[in-house]
Amino acid sequence: MTTIKTTYGRRAFLKNVAATSGGMVLGFSWLTSCQTQPVEEVLAMPDEWFNINSYLKIGDNGVVSIFAPNPEFGQNVRTSMPMLVAEELDVDWKNVIVEQAPYHPSDFGMQFTGGSRGIMSRWEPLRMVGASARQMLRQAAAQAWEVPVSEVTTDAGVLYHEASSRSATYGEMASAAAAVTVPEEVQLKAISDFKLIGKSQKNVDGKDIVTGKPMFGVDYKKEGMLIAMIEHPPAFGMTLKSFDASEAKAMPGIKDVVKIKSYKDGYEKQGFDANAFPELVAIVGNSTWEVMQAKKKLKVEWEPFQTYEEVYGGRRGSQTRTVPAGLESTDSHQSTMEAYAAKAGKIARRDGNPEAAFKKAATILERTYTAPYLAHNCMEPMNSFAHVEGDKAQIATPIQIPSLIVPTLAASLGITAENVQMDMTRMGGGFGRRAYGHYVVEAALISQKVNAPIKLMYTREDDMTQGIYRPTYQATYRAALDENNKLLALHIKAGGVPESPLFANRFPAGAIDNYLAEEWSVPSNISIGAFRAPRSNFMAGAEQAFLDELAETMGQDPIEFRLALLQRAKDNPVGERNDYDAARYAGVLELVKEKSNWGTAEAGTSRGVAAYFCHNTYAAHVLDLKMEKDRPVVEKVTTAIDCGIVVNPDAATNMAEGGIVDGIGNAFFGEMTFKDGEPQKKNFHEYRMIRMSEAPKAIDVHFVQNETAPTGMGEPPFPPIFGAVANAMYKATGTRQYNQPFLKEEKVAG
Amino acid sequence: MAKFNLKINGENKEVDVDPTTPILWVLRDHLDLVGTKFGCGIAQCGACTIHLDGVAMRSCQLPVSAVGSQKITTIEGLSKKGTHPVQQAWLEHDVPQCGYCQAGQIMSAAALLENNADPSDQDIDAAMNGNICRCGTYVRIKAAIKTAAKMS
Numbered sequence: 001m002t003t004i005k006t007t008y009g010r011r012a013f014l015k016n017v018a019a020t021s022g023g024m025v026l027g028f029s030w031l032t033s034c035q036t037q038p039v040e041e042v043l044a045m046p047d048e049w050f051n052i053n054s055y056l057k058i059g060d061n062g063v064v065s066i067f068a069p070n071p072e073f074g075q076n077v078r079t080s081m082p083m084l085v086a087e088e089l090d091v092d093w094k095n096v097i098v099e100q101a102p103y104h105p106s107d108f109g110m111q112f113t114g115g116s117r118g119i120m121s122r123w124e125p126l127r128m129v130g131a132s133a134r135q136m137l138r139q140a141a142a143q144a145w146e147v148p149v150s151e152v153t154t155d156a157g158v159l160y161h162e163a164s165s166r167s168a169t170y171g172e173m174a175s176a177a178a179a180v181t182v183p184e185e186v187q188l189k190a191i192s193d194f195k196l197i198g199k200s201q202k203n204v205d206g207k208d209i210v211t212g213k214p215m216f217g218v219d220y221k222k223e224g225m226l227i228a229m230i231e232h233p234p235a236f237g238m239t240l241k242s243f244d245a246s247e248a249k250a251m252p253g254i255k256d257v258v259k260i261k262s263y264k265d266g267y268e269k270q271g272f273d274a275n276a277f278p279e280l281v282a283i284v285g286n287s288t289w290e291v292m293q294a295k296k297k298l299k300v301e302w303e304p305f306q307t308y309e310e311v312y313g314g315r316r317g318s319q320t321r322t323v324p325a326g327l328e329s330t331d332s333h334q335s336t337m338e339a340y341a342a343k344a345g346k347i348a349r350r351d352g353n354p355e356a357a358f359k360k361a362a363t364i365l366e367r368t369y370t371a372p373y374l375a376h377n378c379m380e381p382m383n384s385f386a387h388v389e390g391d392k393a394q395i396a397t398p399i400q401i402p403s404l405i406v407p408t409l410a411a412s413l414g415i416t417a418e419n420v421q422m423d424m425t426r427m428g429g430g431f432g433r434r435a436y437g438h439y440v441v442e443a444a445l446i447s448q449k450v451n452a453p454i455k456l457m458y459t460r461e462d463d464m465t466q467g468i469y470r471p472t473y474q475a476t477y478r479a480a481l482d483e484n485n486k487l488l489a490l491h492i493k494a495g496g497v498p499e500s501p502l503f504a505n506r507f508p509a510g511a512i513d514n515y516l517a518e519e520w521s522v523p524s525n526i527s528i529g530a531f532r533a534p535r536s537n538f539m540a541g542a543e544q545a546f547l548d549e550l551a552e553t554m555g556q557d558p559i560e561f562r563l564a565l566l567q568r569a570k571d572n573p574v575g576e577r578n579d580y581d582a583a584r585y586a587g588v589l590e591l592v593k594e595k596s597n598w599g600t601a602e603a604g605t606s607r608g609v610a611a612y613f614c615h616n617t618y619a620a621h622v623l624d625l626k627m628e629k630d631r632p633v634v635e636k637v638t639t640a641i642d643c644g645i646v647v648n649p650d651a652a653t654n655m656a657e658g659g660i661v662d663g664i665g666n667a668f669f670g671e672m673t674f675k676d677g678e679p680q681k682k683n684f685h686e687y688r689m690i691r692m693s694e695a696p697k698a699i700d701v702h703f704v705q706n707e708t709a710p711t712g713m714g715e716p717p718f719p720p721i722f723g724a725v726a727n728a729m730y731k732a733t734g735t736r737q738y739n740q741p742f743l744k745e746e747k748v749a750g
Numbered sequence: 751m752a753k754f755n756l757k758i759n760g761e762n763k764e765v766d767v768d769p770t771t772p773i774l775w776v777l778r779d780h781l782d783l784v785g786t787k788f789g790c791g792i793a794q795c796g797a798c799t800i801h802l803d804g805v806a807m808r809s810c811q812l813p814v815s816a817v818g819s820q821k822i823t824t825i826e827g828l829s830k831k832g833t834h835p836v837q838q839a840w841l842e843h844d845v846p847q848c849g850y851c852q853a854g855q856i857m858s859a860a861a862l863l864e865n866n867a868d869p870s871d872q873d874i875d876a877a878m879n880g881n882i883c884r885c886g887t888y889v890r891i892k893a894a895i896k897t898a899a900k901m902s
Binding site: 200212214377427429430651660693697698699 | 751770771775784797826828832844849850853856875884885
């Protein structure tokens with residue numbers, strides 16, 4: 001058992017009735033009424049609710065309502081986070097309903113979805129929420145029964161005093177519990193006592209999803225709401241010059257056409273304010289189809305902009321960056337990257353004497369890997385609801401990090417952040433894209449200008465060509481071998497447009513005596529942003545493909561080769577800082593070796609292995625594929641994950657499966673290209689997405705069993721899959737491929 | 751603008767819209783049936799899938815003027831209480847992640863099973879290849895379709 005002080009986030013545990021009734025329920029009726037119920041039975045709702053703390057209330061009939069604090073985009077924290085509360089509260093999961101918390105950080109802490117950090121950061125705080133509520137119930141029972149608290153026990157929503165054979169349900173004791181002072185200290189359960197955590201629970205939203213209930217940003221409605229759409233430049237490097245709205249305004253159902261400017265002059269943008277198109281034309285009308293038709297009649301003139309300086313805020317204070325003028329093309333990106341890669345980079349790490357090692361090498365293996373820009377392509381296009389009235393804004397939007405857009409929103413509207421009321425709708429996919437809330441600012445500015453509630457909708461074309469892409473990258477790996485094929489040195493030189501993907505302190509740094517890592521970057525005006533495991537999503541594939549080829553050159557089995565390096569990193573690490581635990585990293589390789597029956601390949605099946613550590617979790621894959629009529633067919637992926645304690649095993653498995661399918665799809669097909677600044681793919685007939693027939697026939701996920709505090713699953717399985725695909729394809733075709741996407745000439749299936 | 755009488759989920763609905771309006775937007779903007787989703791507008795993603803007299807159709811490219819007296823079924827009308835075998839199988843396999851594509855997936859799957867009670871893997875691929883799942887739940891979708899086939 002862990003005793004823990006309820007100090008951090010303590011205010012959240014105060015049953016602040018004023019905040020509950022005034023801040024959270026009023027005006028939030030659409031979404032807080034989206035309660036979920038367990039599928040098996042229809043729960044009777046209580047006559048009265050008692051607020052125990054800002055996260056949970058208990059009904060007089062024992063039903064418990066728990067707020068899911070973080071935004072949801074399919075990672076299923078709406079199930080797993082309430083599970084943490086319910087575990088320590090000690091209630092039957094069947095009696096729990098989940099409500100979506102509005103954006104209210106003083107009550108709910110950091111409401112942030114990204115970086116695979118959700119469960120990791122909420123692990124102890126949410127358990128504390130449940131434990132402190134349980135403590136208050138025990139206190140209330142002890143008072144009612146006039147017995148010591150230590151003699152009051154609980155089990156699945158019932159309080160007991162065994163000595164006097166008394167019991168009371170949580171429902172019966174809730175009113176009294178609500179009056180108890182929040183305890184200073186609570187005890188958390190021992191892991192061995194978990195009843196809920198570690199046992200798969202069904203998605204609390206399953207029933208609503210399969211019956212088409214409104215839940216996404218695009219589904220939000222309010223009386224009097226108008227639809228808005230924007231027109232942004234067709235190419236990066238361009239800005240708004242002028243527009244003629246006369247024809248568009250004359251179209252049926254159109255209310256207005258306005259220009260909006262997302263940032264006030266001199267506004268210091270923060271990291272998640274990335275936006276290449278701050279000046280837009282917006283059309284407002286009665287219905288989506290009418291606005292879509294009018295959009296076609298808009299006459300807009302765009303012009304190239306001059307190079308300018310942009311001031312950015314961040315952890316290191318104000319910085320200036322140059323946004324270069326120009327209309328960039330994929331061809332120019334490739335030739336520029338080659339030129340930068342040929343020059344000396346910025347040294348990020350140097351161990352031993354790599355230059356000397358390369359000079360005396362008998363063999364040097366050198367390979368260069370590239371990958372293109374990627375578009376996130378969330379299934380739900382960018383959208384937001386906003387209603388700005390005077391100095392107040394009511395927002396309902398799919399957003400990953402509300403706290404990072406509220407300051408910009410307030411500044412652009414000219415109101416205070418306190419007057420922004422925000423509901424976080426369910427997101428139809430995020431992948432990092434919805435951390436950049438420019439669309440919230442746009443919807444609010446439009447609402448302010450036309451003085452009406454607005455739902456801003458992006459078409460798929462608007463969305464796919466708006467930017468905030470995964471950058472294009474290039475990495476060269478060089479290994480020096482002596483005459484006995486012993487590894488002497490490793491040299492990595494990585495770069496990209498506009499950022500380097502290098503992680504200098506990741507494996508195999510720490511396992512190699514002579515090591516050099518350097519990097520470069522090319523300035524660009526094409527906007528980029530976090531894409532599922534940023535930078536890792538390229539480096540892992542390049543690194544794991546190189547290690548595969550290096551192992552082959554050295555005559556070693558790819559898994560044994562990695563395990564030997566990890567052994568060295570564990571026993572006698574090189575350097576001061578190595579960003580991985582060699583034992584845990586080896587653990588996932590050992591587990592995947594065992595579960596895939598490595599070494600006993602099926603006839604006609606080609607296998608590739610890859611492993612990686614990022615976002616606090618270790619992942620290893622063995623991918624089995626066959627060639628059918630010159631096309632690769634993925635038969636099976638066997639996966640080993642070390643993410644510590646697995647809160648909801650089936651949901652975690654679903655996340656691994658999703659990351660695997662996403663990785664295969666992007667490795668095979670993912671690609672955004674540019675010509676004179678214009679994105680060349682605007683919809684799914686041009687941008688190839690992985691389809692049902694291309695997904696693996698089977699995926700088998702295994703978790704390392706340990707008692708380490710949980711870490712995330714959203715990103716870690718994704719990066720190494722690119723390496724597993726590359727390595728399996730080599731075995732299948734006899735040719736190694738170094739440039740993604742690997743199936744470039746594929747046409748879209750009918 | 752013109753008046754259209756539509757048969758949707760067993761009910762008669764009258765709308766007054768431009769004849770070119772796709773059924774997708776009639777449903778979402780004029781009839782408060784938002785289960786059918788917009789993903790691409792060019793029938794490439796399947797999120798807008800409905801049934802027209804039982805046949806799976808992409809409603810983003812089905813103008814209201816073309817419907818006439820044909821019966822429209824949306825995800826909301828697939829069953830009374832979410833108990834269609836496909837919906838039940840989806841819950842049994844805990845298929846969805848973000849959930850945005852799933853109404854379209856379910857509608858395509860339900861139409862497949864109406865025509866083919868015991869589809870092979872290739873049958874499933876062919877019927878479902880028009881439905882994109884960005885979250886990658888394809889393996890679960892296929893398993894759920896097979897379970898639904900056994901249930902019916």
